[in-house]
Amino acid sequence: MKKLYKSESDRKICGVCGGIAEYFGIDSTVVRLVFVLFGLMSVGVAFYILAALLMPSGE
Secondary structure (H helix, E strand, O other), rough: OOOOOOOOOOOOOOOOHHHHHHHHHHOOOHHHHHHHHOOOHHHHHHHHHHHHHHHEOOO
């Protein structure tokens, strides 16, 4: 079973987008662009901060 972790190798700020990209098997740039779009609506910023606090670090 796969687990969601913050990425240790593909990180720009906290590794949240890199970890989500690794979990779903997609490019981290796509995930970052989605977060930027959601960030424009203020939902993405709150979700990113919450994910950064709750997601465990990668292996």
